[in-house]
Amino acid sequence: MASSQTARRLPALRDGWWQIHHRSLVKARLATVLWRLPAIVARTAAMAWRASPWDTAAAAVLNLAASGAMAWTLLATRTALQALLAEGATPDRLRAALPHLLAVAVAVAVRSGLTLGAGWALARLEPRVLTLAERRLFELTTSVDLAAYDDPRFCDELERARKGGAQSVQQLVRATVDLVAGSLGLVAAATALFILHPLLMVALLLASVPGFWAALRAARLSYLSIHARTSRRRRLWMLADLMALRETAAEVRALTMRGYLLGEYVATAETEISAELDVARRQAAARALGSVLSGAATLGVYAVLGALVGWHALPLAAAGAAVLALQAARQSSTLAINTINRVYEEGLYFGDYNDFCVRARARVRTAPATAATRPPERISVRDAALRYPNTREPALAGITFTVHRGQTIALVGENGSGKTSLARLIAGLYQPDSGTVCWNDVPLGSSEPEQVWRHVGMVSQNYWHWPFTAEGNIRLGSDHTPDEAATHAAARAAGAHDMILALPAGYQTLLSRQFEGGMDLSGGQWQRLAMARALFRDAPLLICDEPSAALDARAEQALFAALRRDAARRITVLITHRLANIRHADRIYVLHNGQIIEQGTHADLSALGGRYAELFALQATGYRT
């Protein structure tokens, strides 16, 4: 196991500005919370209504009717008790009380039926609300500007919205319905008590305060703590993944990283545990104080009841009904108190979720409604610059060039020189901070992003191993109607066809070990598949970022020959460190520290004797020696 010294290697985590913002919210007083509850309930109701109007209406109406049935039960009980405790012979009293007792029984049965119905409506509503919340979230996560993912603040907020917020909506709906049911029950019991004697109702309401206070304090403590621990929990999840994922399993062993990772995990988990225990201790103290005060308050209510009977201010039958009403009120107030806690707590998470959605929406690039983006005949970059969030140096500066359909350009340069960043600008994945990137003289910023990307085929450096069939992997995201001939042609051009046919179910083989019967591919085979996917799109702009890094010599040679064959139909952007592959490019741009320092054909640049010539000569020497 790693020492604490090793565990300290990861940089310390600091709080974000949003935690400071929410801390003030969390310190809100009881009155503020009660003031805010209606807004939370209203927002939840609106969300539930959007998810399923019928079930929302049913849950509300049935709960309201159930509380009416409860008040009816209590008042019918008083009438039945009056008849039972009246003067006269027992059989006569029983006979007189019978209709009232029947009324009580009917009221109880009706209330049970209504409560069951409300439960059924809620059960139908919950999954719909969760789906709606997640759908809204994923609509945003898949449409925000790619640059958002470079911003750690966005990533933290997304994490909280995903892991806390979206899930909280479902719980919030249940808690809100419980809160409404509990509150209506409390109102029904309080009304019955008011009818029996107004003082009893006042005493009941005062007695409920300590329970409310304790529940809210516990909720606030828990929220504040979870909020402050978001970054640490993300680190724990990350470490857990690193130690349990198939993708990392080989390196964890080969690099003997086990001790380091476990050490980091244990050290972070220890800090997490002590933070959790601290909160649990403070919550227990608040709850204990709340229980003591609630107990004393309940005693007070019964003392008031006793005094009223003693002063003959309350008949015995009414006192009996009052005891029942107090018990019912206690049940309802326990439900309301516990759920007020949950509604407030889940409401805060829901607030995070809503805030995230608002902020994420602001990061969705919306272009004015213009004519459909035409396939690029000409791409021109003018004095473009790009700086990633929270970085000091720009990744690109002063980039200017033009490329026409039918041309192949190559971007070369050392690691970190800006090649991938430039390719992303050309594809409209990032927007330049200054300068412009135009397709057919139309700035990309004014085009609908999806319309732009439909014209792009891209093999990125870090392509994903999509857990779908081989065929699905090639057709992924493409508008083309399923076309076997086109799929096979793309696979052939990428050198993937024979390899796919050799799989157990050919093109229908599932490429994921996580599923029964799934297969995995080698690095080079995955790369061929990624290339086939880009070619299948048959897009007018093809960007290949290190498309042959994992290919064997024969496959590499065949791939670049195939790219040259179809080059006239499109604009091709090649990024590769293997300079021999780009000798045929119409123009080569050499990048250094985010700037173009040389440009020209292979012959021009070789004659120039600059950085390109130096890099080319270095590689050529490597092959000769």
Ligand SMILES: Nc1ncnc2c1ncn2[C@@H]1O[C@H](COP(=O)(O)OP(=O)(O)OP(=O)(O)O)[C@@H](O)[C@H]1O
């Ligand atoms: N998402 C990001 N957030 C912050 N900085 C980034 C990000 N992506 C790249 N950079 C930085 O921008 C600069 C250019 O990176 P880029 O990936 O464009 O280089 P490259 O020429 O493609 O490198 P390589 O040959 O290693 O692929 C580098 O300094 C890199 O650290």
